[in-house]
Amino acid sequence: MPEIRSVSRRLLLGGALATTGALAAGGGASQAAAAPRAAVAPPRRPGQTSMIDVPYPAHRTVRVGVIGLGNRGSGMTTGWAAVPGCTVTAVCDIRADRAKRTADGLANAGKPRPAEYGGSADAYQRMLSRDDIDLVYIATPWEFHYPQGKAALLAGKHVIVELPIATELDELWDLVDTSERTRRHLMLAENCSYGRNELAMLKMAHEGLFGDITNGHGGYLHDLRALLFSDTYYTDSWRRLWHTRSTASFYAMHGLAPIAAAMDINRGDRMATLTATATAPKGLADYRARFVPRGHPSWNETYVNGDLVTCLIETAQGRIIRAEHDVSSPRPYSRINTLAGSRGIFEDYAGVVSAGGGRIYVEPDHSGHSWRDFGSYRKEFDHWLWKKIGDDAENNGGHGGMDYVLQWRTVQLMRAGLVPDIDVYDSAAWCAPVPLSVMSLAANGRPVQIPDFTRGAWVNLRMGLDSRTTEMPPVA
Numbered sequence: 474m475p476e477i478r479s480v481s482r483r484l485l486l487g488g489a490l491a492t493t494g495a496l497a498a499g500g501g502a503s504q505a506a507a508a509p510r511a512a513v514a515p516p517r518r519p520g521q522t523s524m525i526d527v528p529y530p531a532h533r534t535v536r537v538g539v540i541g542l543g544n545r546g547s548g549m550t551t552g553w554a555a556v557p558g559c560t561v562t563a564v565c566d567i568r569a570d571r572a573k574r575t576a577d578g579l580a581n582a583g584k585p586r587p588a589e590y591g592g593s594a595d596a597y598q599r600m601l602s603r604d605d606i607d608l609v610y611i612a613t614p615w616e617f618h619y620p621q622g623k624a625a626l627l628a629g630k631h632v633i634v635e636l637p638i639a640t641e642l643d644e645l646w647d648l649v650d651t652s653e654r655t656r657r658h659l660m661l662a663e664n665c666s667y668g669r670n671e672l673a674m675l676k677m678a679h680e681g682l683f684g685d686i687t688n689g690h691g692g693y694l695h696d697l698r699a700l701l702f703s704d705t706y707y708t709d710s711w712r713r714l715w716h717t718r719s720t721a722s723f724y725a726m727h728g729l730a731p732i733a734a735a736m737d738i739n740r741g742d743r744m745a746t747l748t749a750t751a752t753a754p755k756g757l758a759d760y761r762a763r764f765v766p767r768g769h770p771s772w773n774e775t776y777v778n779g780d781l782v783t784c785l786i787e788t789a790q791g792r793i794i795r796a797e798h799d800v801s802s803p804r805p806y807s808r809i810n811t812l813a814g815s816r817g818i819f820e821d822y823a824g825v826v827s828a829g830g831g832r833i834y835v836e837p838d839h840s841g842h843s844w845r846d847f848g849s850y851r852k853e854f855d856h857w858l859w860k861k862i863g864d865d866a867e868n869n870g871g872h873g874g875m876d877y878v879l880q881w882r883t884v885q886l887m888r889a890g891l892v893p894d895i896d897v898y899d900s901a902a903w904c905a906p907v908p909l910s911v912m913s914l915a916a917n918g919r920p921v922q923i924p925d926f927t928r929g930a931w932v933n934l935r936m937g938l939d940s941r942t943t944e945m946p947p948v949a
């Protein structure tokens with residue numbers, strides 16, 4: 474096991490590896506939970522082994538191929554090209570003009586011109602047959618993530634996929650198995666896990682500031698109504714159409730993943746059961762009635778996705794995570810980021826954003842029942858990645874710099890031949906609430922079991938986003 478600075482303190486505190494009553498009993502709610510299809514691990518094929526703690530082969534440079542060049546993919550392409558030792562060698566969009574626009578943009582910025590692919594839904598397959606791509610980045614609509622991610626693995630590439638990596642349980646299992654069989658890594662492009670506050674929260678949790686972590690709360694609460702009804706933002710309105718299909722927690726990972734990391738999910742604990750609730754689907758129809766002209770194609774649609782979908786997740790260690798998703802109600806943005814334990818609590822998105830956002834209360838530092846500003850804690854527990862490249866990140870990337878931190882770190886891990894911070898097991902676990910919320914709601918809100926994608930290896934404490942300082946290899 475790698476050296477982990479915080480292990481001893483966590484163990485002393487009775488943290489991640491303590492065998493609680495809930496763990497001994499196999500998880501509280503999980504006893505009564507219905508087992509959805511594919512909750513039980515399918516057997517591995519002969520010779521198939523885990524990808525846990527498997528390092529990337531060291532790459533002199535990382536050559537990226539991008540699939541999907543809309544709002545997200547085009548911006549992230551610029552970010553990949555800005556990372557030292559990383560080159561974008563090919564770009565693909567079903568709309569060939571977007572591939573040309575992106576290639577022109579890189580060439581005009583003085584970067585090598587990537588090869589262009591486009592014009593058909595399967596043009597990406599031709600791109601995948603190139604032998605000068607090490608990493609495929611996928612930023613297409615959700616329905617394409619699974620087939621494109623799987624195809625990229627089968628083509629021998631490492632893969633980073635926008636949220637979610639897949640929307641069905643059997644697809645999640647198939648990505649885990651395909652990663653294990655091809656010996657290629659696939660990870661969720663979970664940029665918020667590299668957010669400055671999120672990483673400081675993680676370090677504080679692992680240093681024991683919150684004592685025994687008992688509960689956390691995260692989510693994706695973003696009023697997307699104007700964008701969902703825009704005819705120029707989401708291509709072919711793909712994201713609004715998902716709201717006509719099912720009630721699901723489509724996109725809670727931005728808030729769920731940092732809480733899961735702080736709780737050592739897949740690294741000493743695991744998410745065991747999920748119970749979903751949903752409010753009525755009111756927001757989109759109400760917005761359309763007030764702001765969208767009659768005759769707009771959206772008037773043929775019926776929205777079924779509940780506005781606020783809440784997943785209560787119980788872990789094997791008896792902790793509770795509340796993960797929320799709401800993109801159809803009027804409200805200021807929040808990913809919540811709340812973590813609490815026997816010695817204190819952190820709440821993000823509660824304070825003044827310019828002052829770092831969060832508020833905190835931890836014993837013995839604080840008493841008297843009043844919140845304190847997070848600023849000095851954020852400074853003290855700043856993650857090495859932000860200390861090292863925070864200025865570059867803020868100049869180079871979106872979302873306050875965390876996109877660039879994700880990209881820089883991914884390239885560094887591949888160039889230095891290190892173990893991924895986020896692996897296919899984390900990615901599958903964080904995305905499992907998409908199908909599991911549907912299943913729990915279909916079962917009248919009964920708990921459903923969350924698969925153990927690690928097939929038992931979750932009990933082992935190991936490093937993840939809470940990594941040790943390492944250098945980016947020099948560019949030759």
Ligand SMILES: NC(=O)c1ccc[n+]([C@@H]2O[C@H](COP(=O)([O-])OP(=O)(O)OC[C@H]3O[C@@H](n4cnc5c(N)ncnc54)[C@H](O)[C@@H]3O)[C@@H](O)[C@H]2O)c1
Pocket residue numbers: 540541542543544545546565566567568571593594595596597612613614615617635636637662663664706707708709711872
């Ligand atoms: N991590 C984040 O912070 C973040 C932010 C925004 C979006 N996203 C994710 O990024 C993805 C893309 O979102 P977006 O806002 O850019 O959407 P978008 O509609 O702007 O872009 C999607 C692109 O995919 C292309 N496309 C569709 N089918 C394709 C195919 N078969 N082959 C190649 N290209 C194809 C479309 O032509 C379009 O250019 C989504 O999964 C979204 O959830 C993540």
